[in-house]
Amino acid sequence: MSKPIIAIVGRPNVGKSTLFNRLVGKRTAIVEDVPGVTRDRQYGDGEVLGREFLAIDTGGFDPAAEDKLLAAMRDQAEIAMAEADVIVAIFDGKAGLTPADREITRLLNRGAKPVHYAVNKIDGFRHEPLVAEFWELGVDMLWPISAQHGAGVLDLFEAVAATLPEPRQGQQEVGEDVIKVAVVGKPNAGKSTLLNQLLGEERLLVSDVPGTTRDSIDTWLEVEAADEGSPARRYLMIDTAGVRRRKWIKSAVEKISVVRTFKSIDRADVCLLLIDATEGVTDQDAKIARLIADKGRGCVILLNKWDAVPDKSDRTIGEAVRDVRASLGFISWAPILSISAKTGQRAHKIMGLVDATEANRRRRISTGELNRFLDDLVQTHQPPIHNNRRV
CATH class of the missing domain: 3.40.50.300 (P-loop containing nucleotide triphosphate hydrolases)
Incomplete structure (x- = not known):
């Protein structure tokens, strides 16, 4: 059965990897770092409210020039829309709303996939006013979170889990x-x-x-x-x-x-x-x-x-x-x-x-068969001697 895919997108240093690690949890290590065309991206298995999924941190890109940055954002959005079932777009609340944030929102809104928009680095009540300017994006919902400290993350994850598609009956x-x-x-x-x-x-x-x-x-x-x-x-x-x-x-x-x-x-x-x-x-x-x-x-x-x-x-x-x-x-x-x-x-x-x-x-190997194999291995390749004894 195919697991649904959750893609995390956003500019560099907005907290994608931190949220990714919370999403996959401690019980499942990151599966692989797979180099793409620009930067490495990470993959991991996770579970929310009993629903298993594959999470993707879409990685970073070179922000040296604004035109390159916007092109990379478009590229990320295309990947997310093509392969993900649910998309989580993260913004940096402390950095404020940027042209790149506007561009990726525009592109994601054109697709048919569920998108959850999160404003990260909202570490307490004193930072909540930072969310206000992101309502200019015209989205239905914004999730103020602190990926580092966990504030608001559970509410976001519950919303994401609610929009994960059901497994196709044919695959079951x-x-x-x-x-x-x-x-x-x-x-x-x-x-x-x-x-x-x-x-x-x-x-x-x-x-x-x-x-x-x-x-x-x-x-x-x-x-x-x-x-x-x-x-x-x-x-x-x-x-x-x-x-x-x-x-x-x-x-x-x-x-x-x-x-x-x-x-x-x-x-x-x-x-x-x-x-x-x-x-x-x-x-x-x-x-x-x-x-x-x-x-x-x-x-x-x-x-x-x-x-x-x-x-x-x-x-x-x-x-x-x-x-x-x-x-x-x-x-x-x-x-x-x-x-x-x-x-x-x-x-x-x-x-x-x-x-x-x-x-x-x-094939399942019996205990007796495994023991015989290990005995033969020891006889063929004797362990080294340490202090006049076999290790």
């Missing part, structure tokens, strides 16, 4: 026997092409109206069983929505893809990590792989565009696999397959690897 009906598969990778790695190849049909993998749907489009995939008479295997292919509207691509595609990737990994059992074989493993590939490992999901690494790798020889695949293992040693357990999503080369082997990966992920 997915049985445990269904493997949920997310196709993830950096932009232009071939995700949409692979999905078309696996689904056996040409699909329009574009959601070009931000704010009209809460979740990515899921698609059922049925694969006939190898044994005659056995039922077909069903898979739920997650995040088949593909790219966003074309006019956003230059400014926000990488940021939006990070949010969508995180959301897909969170819902999946097994992730198909597409790596462009013509480029090798990049920093962005490694960050996505780390998200998969940290979430405890299964992973199949697909070296896509293998047909475009020049001057291949018998040693090329072995060298490519060694390079991947060297760069992604923390998921050394993940199988690697070279494919071409465009031509379908070896695509028929993918779902078999998904089955094997999920079976391994669900």
